[in-house]
Amino acid sequence: MPKRWGKGSKPPEGYDIIEPILEALENESRDKVKESNAGKRNTESLWPVHQINWQRSRYVYDMFYTHNRISRKVYDYCIKNKIVDASLIAKWKKTGYERLCSTYVINPANYKFGTTSICRVPLNDRSREQMNAIDPTTGCMGCASGKDASHR
Numbered sequence: 001m002p003k004r005w006g007k008g009s010k011p012p013e014g015y016d017i018i019e020p021i022l023e024a025l026e027n028e029s030r031d032k033v034k035e036s037n038a039g040k041r042n043t044e045s046l047w048p049v050h051q052i053n054w055q056r057s058r059y060v061y062d063m064f065y066t067h068n069r070i071s072r073k074v075y076d077y078c079i080k081n082k083i084v085d086a087s088l089i090a091k092w093k094k095t096g097y098e099r100l101c102s103t104y105v106i107n108p109a110n111y112k113f114g115t116t117s118i119c120r121v122p123l124n125d126r127s128r129e130q131m132n133a134i135d136p137t138t139g140c141m142g143c144a145s146g147k148d149a150s151h152r
Contacts, residue, residue, distance in 0.1 A: 015074050
């Protein structure tokens with residue numbers, strides 16, 4: 001178990017089910033942070049960090065809510081020790097946010113004119129110029145939910 005997750009408390013029984021994947025994602029995140037940023041914009045170097053955070057949170061969310069493979073104690077342990085993004089998971093439970101990439105993209109204070117990110121706009125509602133638009137902070141191309149939404 002990585003030291004930063006322990007915080008002195010022992011993980012509950014059943015944590016071993018998700019531990020290998022969480023460790024692999026933590027190692028991948030560490031490697032991405034150490035990579036050279038040559039030739040990238042400042043925000044581009046953070047894209048993998050946002051994506052791995054999404055993967056880790058989605059994995060625990062799916063293991064608890066979709067597949068029922070982990071207990072409430074394991075899920076709460078992950079939230080309490082900040083292994084997953086609790087605010088992102090809370091948004092996934094709400095209609096229209098099932099595929100949200102980051103809480104950053106829905107905060108109007110982060111964007112001009114008090115709007116949200118382009119990645120929240122379904123592909124069929126985008127103009128031709130906006131079809132390949134990527135959120136500059138997270139690197140997300142489309143996390144809109146619903147039947148007409150793009151797929152990640």
